[in-house]
Amino acid sequence: MPLRTSETSPQLYARIGGAIYLAIIVLGMFGEAGVRDRLTVSGDPAATAANILASPLLWRFGIAGDIVVHILDVPLDLIFFVLLRPVHRNLALLAIMFGLISTAVEVLNKLNLLATLILLGDASYLHSFEPAQLQTLAYLAIKLHGYGFGLSLVFFGCECVVLGYLIARSGFLPRTIGMLMGLAGLCYLVNSFALLLAPGLADLLFPWILLPSFVGESSVCLWLLLKGVNVTSWQKRALQ
Numbered sequence: 001m002p003l004r005t006s007e008t009s010p011q012l013y014a015r016i017g018g019a020i021y022l023a024i025i026v027l028g029m030f031g032e033a034g035v036r037d038r039l040t041v042s043g044d045p046a047a048t049a050a051n052i053l054a055s056p057l058l059w060r061f062g063i064a065g066d067i068v069v070h071i072l073d074v075p076l077d078l079i080f081f082v083l084l085r086p087v088h089r090n091l092a093l094l095a096i097m098f099g100l101i102s103t104a105v106e107v108l109n110k111l112n113l114l115a116t117l118i119l120l121g122d123a124s125y126l127h128s129f130e131p132a133q134l135q136t137l138a139y140l141a142i143k144l145h146g147y148g149f150g151l152s153l154v155f156f157g158c159e160c161v162v163l164g165y166l167i168a169r170s171g172f173l174p175r176t177i178g179m180l181m182g183l184a185g186l187c188y189l190v191n192s193f194a195l196l197l198a199p200g201l202a203d204l205l206f207p208w209i210l211l212p213s214f215v216g217e218s219s220v221c222l223w224l225l226l227k228g229v230n231v232t233s234w235q236k237r238a239l240q
Helices: 012-040 046-053 056-084 089-119 131-170 175-195 199-205 208-226 231-239
Strands: none
Touching: 012 046, 012 056, 012 208, 012 231, 046 056, 056 089, 056 131, 089 131, 089 231, 131 175, 131 208, 131 231, 175 199, 175 208
């Protein structure tokens, strides 16, 4: 059946989804590599505090960028549901539920980054603490954010596995892309459970364990943005 309007076209959803996914990846890398990795000094609360106090606006921009990412997560999940429900509606819905839980955990986790700024502030109620104590507590909040992020990736990893399966079975997106997305999810799960159960192993695996995840997500993002879906195949699945 030919398409009547561009609004009904899965190709439009695919291109919008690819653009949103690209924005999420770029903003996510800014927050992690451009802000937190730049300002946080591993094992040194005093140096970390000094860096944050020297660039408080950058720290705030990092948090704001993360919030924008989580806002964009919601329409992206909806687009994945619209695109993949012809393959299996219930599994597509399951993937979105995993994704929304992951997003909710990540949003709540931003309180740890805000707590860092509060602890390093000059409020009068903080004067009962020694500067070194406040610096340590601020550093602890950053560490807790890392663990919170790991928890969110448990649910996001599950989402990626389900999305990968649906993409591989779709017929209107490349099977290879689906396999890469599934592998991305498995790597997220291994990384997160290693962080929870065997931190020493997690240190050995990181960051290499997340390289397949970056490749898988980037592949889906770029394919949706540049190629989109096979509309004829999508319509056939939708009519089944």
